Amino acid sequence: MNSSVACADEVLVSCRGVWKVFGKHVDEAIEASRDRGVSKKQILHDHGCVIGVSDVSLEVKRGEIFCIMGLSGSGKSTLIRLLNKLIVPSAGQVLVKGQDLATLDGAALRKVRSQHIGMVFQSVALLPHRSVLENVAFGLEVQGVSKHERHAAAQQSLEKVGLSDWATRFPGELSGGMQQRVGLARVLTCDPEIILMDEPFSALDPLIRRQLQDEFRGLTKSLGKSAVFITHDLEEAIRLGDRIAIMKDGVIIQVGSAEDIVLKPADAYVADFVAGISRLHLVRAHSVMSQHAQWAARHPHIDLAALPVAGPQADLDELINLLIQSGAEALLIVEGGQPVGVVTPTDLLRGVQGSESEEGAAVVAPEVQA
């Protein structure tokens, strides 16, 4: 899933040591938390301050979908609102396309919001007294674009999300999934480079949610947009995210690809989350394969060149299918024309199981009995 990680490394959004503390004695609370490591609870008690976001630094690159996963109260909704300054940070810098939001005046900030960084809300926030088309065109209307032009653009966006027949209806007539599509169309109409998604699919039923996830990922990639996607659902983050940040109590605990997070959880909290996740589409050949030279030495009667071939990026699901269909003893993993390893049924089982000693187990293990 992370095969298409940003080709250009241009950073579009960047947070540097950002804090958001709610309450009166903000500076003292930050000082206590940062320099003395006082706990969140203690700070609430001592200073009457609630820490929403604590010393977060992150970078979102062009073309990537960056997921922020956390449970309710982890500060993820606060964090995403800091990125377009709907909430003003207590400390630290937020840069959008190299511009420090804190230095912008009202007009410049509005320009950034209207042209560079769009937002989709969990509640959709459609205007009930306007038709679907007028809702979708609203962003351009705010910018003063002529009616003809903005309605044409809105109609195009509606087509992209498959709702062109619903233009004249009102939001109240649409189902939840359709409303969220309208929200997506509205943000696409403004054509921003960065889309902030604040738990957009959380309130939808699982089937519609999956459908919208796929559509969203497809649209974002085909239009070359970057997105910051907030979710409380790790599976959603894994389906969508090129990179995932796990957030807890206002702190980002781990940032990495879905595979990194599932295979190398940074702490027990992340490990707990990851425990129930299916690895079939996450774990790839390069992380389960054994050394081909050793394997060949142990199986002199098998011709390496005759084994079915797969790439190092092939996931467990593909590998299992390939192995079963070919009926071979193992799969040869080839990169750039050179064999780099083999995947045996044992490796596959270990991969699915997700035991921590994969490497050791896979290399040494039960080949003896084969």
Added chain:
Amino acid sequence: MNPTEMRVSPGAWLAPAIDWLNANFHPLFAFISRVVDTVLGAFETVLLALPGWGVIALVTLLALLLINLRTAVLAAAMLGFCWLSGLWTASMQTLALVSVSVLLSVLIAFPLGILAARVKRFEQMSSPVLNIMQTVPPWVYLIPAVMIFSLGKVPAIMATVIYGVAPMMRLTTLAFRQVPRNLLELGQALGATPRVILLKIEIPAAVPTLLVGLNQCILLSLAMVVLAGLVGAGGLGAEVTRGLTRMEMGLGLRAGLAIVAVALLLDRLSRGLLQRKPIQQS
């Protein structure tokens, strides 16, 4: 000392204040008086320009076109009663008084209501004042109004406006408080200016509650305008007062029923006109 002998009387310092205002700001009040009188005169002239049946036909037709048949029939019946009971001129005067009062009330209450919704401090300060304004028996307002503007229609309108501002302002504040937060966030996230957010997001979202406020304002104003017959405001109020002073049951009852007719008319027409576009709820 017996505590009941201590007379607490706000009037004791309020009356000199009114006197002082009267002495020092007379030109200002005279000017306000002239403006209100002119506007009111214009309303009356328009309402009385056509003969009674002409106005009835026109209003019925407009109600039919803009609202629905039911409202049109009701309007015809109510205005018909005013015409047939021989109180046409008085009814139209009352309508003009109510229209001008409501217009002024809304002009004052709407911006103040928005201010109260935005600035918590202002709401805290204005709330007790509104409570007093709504609870004091309305004819008490007639006293300072008459002291400043003398007898006639202008003090009636002033007293009515004081009475009508409170519900309109309260409901305006409520209406703007109720605008969903996520819609405001949407406006900001789209880079809309505060003015655009006000005009295109807040006011449309506030309309249903604003309508309730307007309706209240109209009906309370009507009640007050009738009461102002006591100070020579003319219209149906004057007929009721005349019926009372002469003990003429027939006149009093006719005027009373005409007031009911005007009230129903204003209520249904204002509701019908303002709710023409049904608000789609999500």
